[in-house]
Amino acid sequence: xxxxxxxxxxxxxxxxxAASASALSLNGxxxxxxxxxxxxxxxxxxxxxxxEINYQSIGSGAGIKQLQAGTVDFGASDAFMSSEQISQxxxxxxxxxxxxxxxxxxxxxxxxxxxxxxxxGKTLAMIFMGDITNWNAPEIAAMNPGxxxxxxxxxxxxxxxxSGTTNIFTNYLTKVSTEWAxxxxxxxxxxxxxxxxxxxxxxxxxxxxQVSGAVGYVELAYVIQNKMTYAFMKNRSGHFVEPSIxxxxxxADGALATMPDDFRVYFTNAxxxxxxxxxxxxxxxxxxxxxDPAKGKAFVDFLxxxxxxxxxxxxxxxxxxxxxxxxxxxKDKIATITY
Amino acid sequence: xxxxxxxxxxxxxxxxxxxxxxAMALALVPLISLLYLVVSKGLHRFDLDxxxxxxxxxxxxxxxxxxxxxxxxxxxxxxxLFGMPIGVAAGLYLAEFGGGRFASAVRFWADVLTGVPSIxxxxxxxxxxxxxxxxxxxxxxxxxxxxxxxxxIARITEEVVRLVPVSLREAALALGIPKWKSxxxxxxxxxxxxxxxxxxxxxxxxxxETAPLLFTSFNNQYWNTSLGQPTASMTVQIFTYAISPYExxxxxxxxxxxxxxxxxxxxxxxxxxTLSKNRGANL
Amino acid sequence: MTGSAPVNSAKxxxxxxxxxxxxxxxxxxxxxxxxxxxxxxxxxxxAAASIPLLAFAILAMLFVSSLPVLNQTGIYFFVRKEWDPVxxxxxxxxxxxxxxMTSLIALLxxxxxxxxxxxxxxxxxxxxxREWAAWIVETLAAVPxxxxxxxxxxxxxxxxHQYVDPLLMRVPGKPFFxxxxxxxxxxxxxxxxxxxxxxxxxxxxxxVFNAVPNSLRESALALGSTRWEAVRLAVLAPSMPxxxxxxxxxxxxxxxxxxxxxxxxxxxxxxxxxxxxxxDSLASAIANQFTEATSDxxxxxxxxxxxxxxxxxxxxxxxxRLLVWAVARRMQHVAVK
Numbered sequence: 001x002x003x004x005x006x007x008x009x010x011x012x013x014x015x016x017x018a019a020s021a022s023a024l025s026l027n028g029x030x031x032x033x034x035x036x037x038x039x040x041x042x043x044x045x046x047x048x049x050x051x052e053i054n055y056q057s058i059g060s061g062a063g064i065k066q067l068q069a070g071t072v073d074f075g076a077s078d079a080f081m082s083s084e085q086i087s088q089x090x091x092x093x094x095x096x097x098x099x100x101x102x103x104x105x106x107x108x109x110x111x112x113x114x115x116x117x118x119x120x121g122k123t124l125a126m127i128f129m130g131d132i133t134n135w136n137a138p139e140i141a142a143m144n145p146g147x148x149x150x151x152x153x154x155x156x157x158x159x160x161x162x163s164g165t166t167n168i169f170t171n172y173l174t175k176v177s178t179e180w181a182x183x184x185x186x187x188x189x190x191x192x193x194x195x196x197x198x199x200x201x202x203x204x205x206x207x208x209x210q211v212s213g214a215v216g217y218v219e220l221a222y223v224i225q226n227k228m229t230y231a232f233m234k235n236r237s238g239h240f241v242e243p244s245i246x247x248x249x250x251x252a253d254g255a256l257a258t259m260p261d262d263f264r265v266y267f268t269n270a271x272x273x274x275x276x277x278x279x280x281x282x283x284x285x286x287x288x289x290x291x292d293p294a295k296g297k298a299f300v301d302f303l304x305x306x307x308x309x310x311x312x313x314x315x316x317x318x319x320x321x322x323x324x325x326x327x328x329x330x331k332d333k334i335a336t337i338t339y
Numbered sequence: 340x341x342x343x344x345x346x347x348x349x350x351x352x353x354x355x356x357x358x359x360x361x362a363m364a365l366a367l368v369p370l371i372s373l374l375y376l377v378v379s380k381g382l383h384r385f386d387l388d389x390x391x392x393x394x395x396x397x398x399x400x401x402x403x404x405x406x407x408x409x410x411x412x413x414x415x416x417x418x419x420l421f422g423m424p425i426g427v428a429a430g431l432y433l434a435e436f437g438g439g440r441f442a443s444a445v446r447f448w449a450d451v452l453t454g455v456p457s458i459x460x461x462x463x464x465x466x467x468x469x470x471x472x473x474x475x476x477x478x479x480x481x482x483x484x485x486x487x488x489x490x491x492i493a494r495i496t497e498e499v500v501r502l503v504p505v506s507l508r509e510a511a512l513a514l515g516i517p518k519w520k521s522x523x524x525x526x527x528x529x530x531x532x533x534x535x536x537x538x539x540x541x542x543x544x545x546x547x548e549t550a551p552l553l554f555t556s557f558n559n560q561y562w563n564t565s566l567g568q569p570t571a572s573m574t575v576q577i578f579t580y581a582i583s584p585y586e587x588x589x590x591x592x593x594x595x596x597x598x599x600x601x602x603x604x605x606x607x608x609x610x611x612x613t614l615s616k617n618r619g620a621n622l
Numbered sequence: 623m624t625g626s627a628p629v630n631s632a633k634x635x636x637x638x639x640x641x642x643x644x645x646x647x648x649x650x651x652x653x654x655x656x657x658x659x660x661x662x663x664x665x666x667x668x669a670a671a672s673i674p675l676l677a678f679a680i681l682a683m684l685f686v687s688s689l690p691v692l693n694q695t696g697i698y699f700f701v702r703k704e705w706d707p708v709x710x711x712x713x714x715x716x717x718x719x720x721x722x723m724t725s726l727i728a729l730l731x732x733x734x735x736x737x738x739x740x741x742x743x744x745x746x747x748x749x750x751x752r753e754w755a756a757w758i759v760e761t762l763a764a765v766p767x768x769x770x771x772x773x774x775x776x777x778x779x780x781x782x783h784q785y786v787d788p789l790l791m792r793v794p795g796k797p798f799f800x801x802x803x804x805x806x807x808x809x810x811x812x813x814x815x816x817x818x819x820x821x822x823x824x825x826x827x828x829x830v831f832n833a834v835p836n837s838l839r840e841s842a843l844a845l846g847s848t849r850w851e852a853v854r855l856a857v858l859a860p861s862m863p864x865x866x867x868x869x870x871x872x873x874x875x876x877x878x879x880x881x882x883x884x885x886x887x888x889x890x891x892x893x894x895x896x897x898x899x900x901x902d903s904l905a906s907a908i909a910n911q912f913t914e915a916t917s918d919x920x921x922x923x924x925x926x927x928x929x930x931x932x933x934x935x936x937x938x939x940x941x942x943r944l945l946v947w948a949v950a951r952r953m954q955h956v957a958v959k
Contacts, residue, residue, distance in 0.1 A: 027569060039396040052561045054569065062914030070473040155804050160889035162914040187708045196804050196900040197889030199910055202583040210780060211805050225585060344848055352848035356746055362738030369817045370762050373773045428669030436663060448674040450943065454935045456878025458905050459928045463680045466687060490673055519662030547766030550880040554912050574768050578881065581772050596769045607764040611757060
């Protein structure tokens with residue numbers, strides 16, 4: 001078997017070399033949040049142009065770190081880079097370009113409870129702080145009359161790695177719970193009061209599915225893909241909203257009015273009757289200057305493609321397409337990239 | 340005259356012996372469970388696509404782990420390129436000139452290095468190659484694996500070469516062959532099957548490693564054609580797919596595990612057979 | 623093996639009395655003036671030297687990279703509970719706890735089981751079955767860690783979570799199994815590692831038991847002992863240091879186990895007596911956080927964890943070697959009697 005594989009491997013490599021002799025390849029790393037969509041984009045772009053964009057979903061925090069270390073050409077993150085972080089990259093300047101928007105969904109595994117559990121920010125914070133430890137707690141029951149909640153211990157599942165998803169989630173909790181703001185705060189990696197850690201959106205989804213009584217925060221695409229059960233969150237206007245592309249877009253509409261020039265803003269707990277309260281951008285972290293002109297041109301090409309063709313594919317994968325007005329602003333920014 | 344054993348002692352005898360056999364059976368349960376799991380789940384995607392194609396995004400059928408297979412081969416090749424010669428040479432030194440304190444120190448450090456967790460070797464390779472090169476690379480991954488190979492191969496080579504009888508060496512010298520020639524042409528040649536087994540074991544052992552590759556060779560969705568770029572590998576890909584929430588990826592993780600297991604078990608079986616043949620020949 | 627007849631060769635090289643020295647060659651031969659010999663020996667020596675050099679290089683690199691966090695926190699780093707990447711406060715204790723507890727659980731299970739299996743193979747089995755029985759258990763050793771992790775994650779963890787943990791939680795008065803149990807826990811990790819180190823314990827014990835001369839066993843049987851008593855008196859008793867050596871060797875492997883542990887331990891750096899809850903280990907912390915350490919201090923802290931791991935395995939290695947060597951000497955004395 002070994003020899004067969006070796007011979008096959010050599011043949012394959014020879015073919016591989018021949019086929020991609022002229023193939024340009026770029027390396028990127030970061031957000032797991034955007035992974036299902038980004039990998040589709042890169043695959044299709046590769047089919048069209050032959051350019052290989054190798055993206056590893058190791059977490060937003062890791063993406064930022066590797067960009068700073070210069071081991072990747074670009075990053076992707078659900079937490080925008082701070083000015084300090086940007087200054088520590090090889091080129092000294094990085095553009096945060098919104099690529100898509102997604103919802104952070106509260107997924108749970110509670111026997112007898114289907115999708116649609118009503119939760120609000122304060123209760124959610126209490127659960128994740130370990131103040132509420134059982135599914136039949138009065139706070140949860142109060143919002144869900146008519147639902148029979150079992151006597152089951154709550155197991156929190158959070159991210160073990162530095163994550164932009166965590167950032168969006170904790171950003172929301174900080175806004176709605178003064179206790180959370182005081183004890184835990186907002187960051188890509190926080191000191192969790194309780195719970196089990198898993199690596200990546202993928203793993204959190206995996207663990208929640210496995211452990212009865214588990215609850216975790218996961219990106220919408222993963223939840224839909226895996227047919228998980230999830231909660232409807234109470235938004236600022238008092239309505240319980242289902243996470244969906246629509247409710248994310250509604251939330252973003254509100255944010256457009258006050259969008260800063262460099263696109264670095266969070267729109268959790270947004271205004272609007274139909275806005276979903278826990279959502280955010282995923283940004284591509286792109287150096288403003290590429291030292292390799294071939295790479296620079298290829299990636300700029302890709303970015304423009306993602307703004308046109310790419311956005312059209314977002315809904316099929318449960319990501320919200322960017323509003324048109326925003327897209328034209330982003331394209332203007334893309335045009336400033338030099339190589 | 341047969342003195343009957345007191346019933347308490349006879350019972351203890353049976354219980355303790357029974358416990359030992361129970362332990363044996365207990366060790367077999369996870370092994371059988373594991374084999375059953377890997378085979379039954381791995382067969383599902385054991386198809387041509389798996390061996391011919393690179394990974395595809397979720398929702399698009401026909402993806403495979405072909406690049407990971409080749410990647411592991413490439414990494415083991417790089418590791419072997421410097422790991423094997425240095426390991427064999429070191430083992431030869433220990434066997435042929437290995438009496439003094441220097442040799443004892445070498446043996447001690449070889450044992451320490453074989454016991455060190457492979458993730459530490461990964462950190463080392465990251466500091467030495469990835470940071471300065473500003474890139475994850477197949478080279479860094481191969482380097483990490485190669486440094487792990489050296490002490491393993493050195494120790495096995497030493498053991499095997501020591502088994503070559505003195506009479507053979509003396510005969511070579513009696514014919515007037517210089518010592519260094521006799522080591523290569525007579526001693527090493529005689530021990531060759533054992534040494535080859537050692538090389539084989541060293542290669543399979545590093546092929547099974549995951550941790551050191553996580554931050555050296557990283558991972559790659561495409562065919563990798565450059566040593567200075569990240570490359571896919573069986574172990575890392577299996578790990579990545581296993582913790583993913585997608586059914587189709589988890590299926591491929593099992594198939595990857597099945598392929599890896601087949602390779603490793605075959606190698607282990609082969610080494611056992613050649614080693615026992617070797618032992619027999621030298622008695 | 624020793625002789626004293628001088629041998630003359632046609633090539634005028636004078637060879638003195640041939641007595642087997644280290645490495646199998648007559649010592650006088652080293653003095654033969656063949657330049658090829660000197661060069662060859664130098665090359666081999668250089669290759670051999672690469673091993674301690676490598677070890678020192680790794681140690682040096684680990685130490686230098688650990689300096690930033692050690693400068694900040696001092697030696698206290700190694701016994702500190704805090705692990706807060708946000709506040710940049712790091713300490714190794716929670717991970718050391720996870721590593722040690724996992725290994726302890728693994729050893730408590732694997733040591734008696736390994737000794738039992740080794741006994742079953744060496745003492746209670748028919749001769750022909752022995753090689754193959756040993757091979758079957760050693761196959762476990764050949765299985766890559768990541769596959770054990772897969773099995774642990776998808777088979778063992780749910781199994782323990784569903785059937786075993788509830789039973790354990792009923793055991794009265796023990797803080798160890800207080801629950802809640804998450805399936806991914808110290809206990810699960812310990813069990814997976816136990817199965818992984820079982821072959822190590824078994825293989826070394828086999829060597830040790832085989833080294834016990836038959837005369838001892840026969841004497842015990844001649845005095846009327848049962849088979850088990852013969853084993854207890856004649857094999858286990860004198861082999862104790864060797865068994866301990868085997869256990870320590872296995873502990874070294876358990877401490878360093880990375881992938882399988884990472885997948886089932888739950889990744890929560892905390893120190894609690896509840897074994898059924900999640901924890902974290904030195905190796906899995908490094909595996910999880912290395913590529914995403916967002917600050918240099920964080921990276922330095924992780925490298926310091928690696929340094930600690932290297933140190934622990936080195937010390938264990940020394941202790942194990944001494945013990946196995948001690949038992950070999952003991953056996954020689956016994957055999958001479």
